[in-house]
Amino acid sequence: MPRWRWWLIAMLVLAVAIAAGYFPVLKRNLRLSAQAPAKSEEQVRRELTQPAASNVGEPVGKAKLFWSAGARDGSLMPVTVDLPLPHDPVLRAKQVLNTLLAGPVDAELRTLPPDAVLLAFYLLPDGTGVADFSEALATATPSGIQSEQLAVDSITKSLEANVPQIRWLKILIHGQEVDTLAGHLDLTRTFLVNARAVAMPVRPVAADDSREAAPSPVSGSAPVKSPALGARKPAPAQKLTPANPPGKLAPTERKP
Amino acid sequence: MWLESGSVFAQSPVTAAVTQAAPPAQSPTSVPSPSSTNAAAASKAAQAPAASSPRSSPSIVVLDPGHGGTDPGARGTGGIRESEVVMDFTAQTKTALEALGFQVMLTRQGNENPSFDDRSAIANAQRGAVFVTLHVASTGFPGTVRVYVMSDLAGANDTTGLIPWERAQAPFLPLSRRFGDLVQSFLSQRFKGSPRTAQVAAVRQLRTTAAPAIAVEVSSVAVDDRGQLDRMAPGVADAIARGASAFRPSYVVATNPGERP
Numbered sequence: 001m002p003r004w005r006w007w008l009i010a011m012l013v014l015a016v017a018i019a020a021g022y023f024p025v026l027k028r029n030l031r032l033s034a035q036a037p038a039k040s041e042e043q044v045r046r047e048l049t050q051p052a053a054s055n056v057g058e059p060v061g062k063a064k065l066f067w068s069a070g071a072r073d074g075s076l077m078p079v080t081v082d083l084p085l086p087h088d089p090v091l092r093a094k095q096v097l098n099t100l101l102a103g104p105v106d107a108e109l110r111t112l113p114p115d116a117v118l119l120a121f122y123l124l125p126d127g128t129g130v131a132d133f134s135e136a137l138a139t140a141t142p143s144g145i146q147s148e149q150l151a152v153d154s155i156t157k158s159l160e161a162n163v164p165q166i167r168w169l170k171i172l173i174h175g176q177e178v179d180t181l182a183g184h185l186d187l188t189r190t191f192l193v194n195a196r197a198v199a200m201p202v203r204p205v206a207a208d209d210s211r212e213a214a215p216s217p218v219s220g221s222a223p224v225k226s227p228a229l230g231a232r233k234p235a236p237a238q239k240l241t242p243a244n245p246p247g248k249l250a251p252t253e254r255k256p
Numbered sequence: 257m258w259l260e261s262g263s264v265f266a267q268s269p270v271t272a273a274v275t276q277a278a279p280p281a282q283s284p285t286s287v288p289s290p291s292s293t294n295a296a297a298a299s300k301a302a303q304a305p306a307a308s309s310p311r312s313s314p315s316i317v318v319l320d321p322g323h324g325g326t327d328p329g330a331r332g333t334g335g336i337r338e339s340e341v342v343m344d345f346t347a348q349t350k351t352a353l354e355a356l357g358f359q360v361m362l363t364r365q366g367n368e369n370p371s372f373d374d375r376s377a378i379a380n381a382q383r384g385a386v387f388v389t390l391h392v393a394s395t396g397f398p399g400t401v402r403v404y405v406m407s408d409l410a411g412a413n414d415t416t417g418l419i420p421w422e423r424a425q426a427p428f429l430p431l432s433r434r435f436g437d438l439v440q441s442f443l444s445q446r447f448k449g450s451p452r453t454a455q456v457a458a459v460r461q462l463r464t465t466a467a468p469a470i471a472v473e474v475s476s477v478a479v480d481d482r483g484q485l486d487r488m489a490p491g492v493a494d495a496i497a498r499g500a501s502a503f504r505p506s507y508v509v510a511t512n513p514g515e516r517p
Contacts, residue, residue, distance in 0.1 A: 072397045072475075143330040143338070144393035145404050145473050149457045179372070179460060183322075183329060184391065184471075186460040188422075 058084035064161040065100055066154045068109045074146045076111070076154055078161070079104065089165040093129060094121050096162045100154060111154035113140030119174065127167030127197045128190060129159065138173045141182040148185035160194045167197035316359045317500055318379040320389035320461065321346040325369030330394040332477035338392040339367070341485055345390050345474070348489045352497035361385070373421075376464040380424065384509030386435060387469035388496055389461045396475030398484060401447050401492055403440040403454040404471040405432045406462040424466035431468040431507055439470060439499030446491040468507060472496065 062080050069077035083099055086092050097118045103110045115136040122130040141151050152171070159166050168190040171181075178187050321342040323329035329338030350360045361382070363375040379387040396402070409426040419427060436454030444450045454470065462469045474488060 072395060074396055074402075142394035144395055144476070145391060145457050145459055145471060146393050146402065146475075147395045149455075150395075152458075183327065184457075184459055184461075186458040186463055188460075189458060189463075191458070 058086045061085040063096060063099065064158070065096070066111070066157040066161070067100075067104045068111050068150060068154075070109070074150060076150065076157060077109075078157075085162065089163050090121055090123050093123070093131075093159060093163045093166065094118060096158050097121065097131060097155065100158050111151050113137060115140055123165065127165060128170060129163075129166040129168065129193065130170045130172060131155065132172040132175055135174050137171075138178060138181055143182045143184070145184045148181045148183075151181065152185060152191060156191050156193045164194065164198050166193045167195070169193050315357070315504075316361060316382050316385040317353050318361045318363065318382065318385050318387045318467070319346050319349055319353075320363040320375050320387065322389055322391045322461070323369065324364050324367055327369050330392055330477045332394075332479065334480055334482070336392075336477045336479070336482050336485070338477055341392045341474075341477070341482070342390045344486060345392075345489045345492055348493040349388070349390070349496050352490075352493040353500060356497050356501050358497070358500060372461050373464055375461060376424065376466075379469070380464075380466045382467070384507070385467050386500060386503065386507070387462075387465045387467045388439075388500075389459075389469070389471045391471060391473040392485065393473045393476045394478065396473075397449050398475055398479045399447055399488065400450045400475050401443045401488070401495075402451055402473050402475075403436045403443065404457045404459050404462075404473065405429070405436040405454050406469070407456045407458050409463065419466060421464055424464050425462050425469060428466065428468050432462070432470060434506060435468045435499065435503045436470040438502045439472065439496055442495035442498045442502075443472075443492065446495055447488070468503070 060082050061084075063083040063085060064078050064080055066076040066078055069075045081099065083095060085095060101112050101114075101116055101118060103112070103114060107114075113136050115134075117134040117136065118131060119134055120130075120132040122132075124130065137151075141148060155171070156169055159169060170177075170190045171187050172178075173187070181187055321339070323339040323342070325339075327339065329342075331337055346362060350362070353360050361378055363378050364370055375389070376387075379385050393402075406425045406429060409423045409429065425432065433454065440451060440454045444452045457471075459471045462471060472492065474485065474492060477485075479485060
C-alpha cells in the first residue's frame, strides 16, 4: 500500500476520534439551548430599540435607586448601586431608568414589570422630563392604586436622587398620553420630581436663530409624539423654571 | 366642561342607580362648556340642581364599585376578579349607610363599565354628596385596607366661579382629606396593619369628582380563598358608614353660587 494512503487513513481515524469526543459536548449544548426560555417579542424589541452602550469612559458613580421594600410592602427602599453616570441629564436619566427597569437582584422587589422598556426620554427647558415607555408598563404593572403608585414613585424618586435637572415628569406609553397606568393612577398629569431642580444651562442664542429659541427638547432631538405637548406655550428663553407648576403638559386655557 | 363652584352641575344625563334619593331638581340653568378636549363631553348639556335650604349637611353617598364590564380590574391567580368583589363590598356598604340614614347612589348596579367621567357625573349632579370608590388591590398585606385621597391639583384660577371639570376635585381636597382620615381611622381599628391616616395618590377617578371623595382599596386579590375577602366586607362597610357619619357635621354644603366649600 502506498505511503500516502496510510497517512490518509490515519488522518481520517484522527478526525473521527475528535468528532466522537466532541459529540457529547455538542449534545449537551443542544439540550441547554432547548431549555433556555424563548425571547419574548418585548425582549426582542428591547434589544432592537436600546441604543448601544454610550457610557464607555463615563465616570462610575453611586446611584440611588428605589425599589420595593418588601414583596407586599407598599413602601420603597433606596439601594445604592455603582453606575456609569453621564453628565448629560438625558443620558443620565436613561441610564437610571434602564437600571431601574432591569430590576433588583430579588425579583420580588421589582416595582416595574420586567418586560417594560424605556423607548425615549426627553427633557424640556422648563425641567419637565418626558419618559416614553413601552406598552408593557401599562399592561403588566399589577392593577391597583398601591402598586401603580409604587411604580410611579420608584421612577420619580430615582430621578430625583440622580438627575437634579428634572423638576417634573410626564409619563407616556408608546408615545401617547394615556388616562391611567393600569386602571387607577392618573397619567394625564405631570408628577413632581424635585421642587428644587436646578435650572438648565442656557446656550446663548443668536437673535435670528428663532428655531433654536423655540422650546424644543433640550436633548433627545426626536419630537415628542404627544399632540398635547405640541400645544405647550413657549417658555421664556431666560426663565427656564416656571413660577407655577404645570398641571399638565398641555395646559389648555379654558374660559367660559 | 366646567362646574360652578358651590353648586354642582352634572356633566351629562347618566342613568344613576338611585336608592331612596330624590333626583336632582331640574333647572333650565346651563353652564357654558367651552373648549374641551372631548368633543362629546363638550356637547353635553349641564343642568343645575335647585338650591335647597341654606347650608345643610350631606346626606347622599355615591358608592362607586370600580371597573366592571370588559374591565375586570385586578385578577388573582385563584380567579378572583376585582370587579366582582367590589360589588359585594358595595352592597354591604350601602346597607350600612342606609342604616345610618344616608341616601345611597351607585355608579353601576351590574356588570357594566361606566367611564370615569360618567361615574363622577353622578356625584357632581348632587348637592352635598360624598363619593367613595371601592377597589381591591393586586398587592399589599392581605387583610389590610387603605384609603386614598387625591394628591394636590392645580386650583382653578378663574374669577367666574366655575371649576374646570378636569380639576373638579381641587376645591374639595381639604374636605376629602378629612373624610379620608376619618374612614381610615375606623378601618385601622378593625383591620390591623392598615395605615392610621389616608394616603395621597393621583387616583384618576377622584380628579373629576366635585365632592369630598375617597378611594378605598382592600388587599388583595392574591388571597387563595375568596372567603377571606368576603369576611372583610362587613368591617369595611361599617367603617365607611361610621366615617361618613362622623364627617357629616364638618361638611357644610355651600348654597350660594360662587361660594367654594
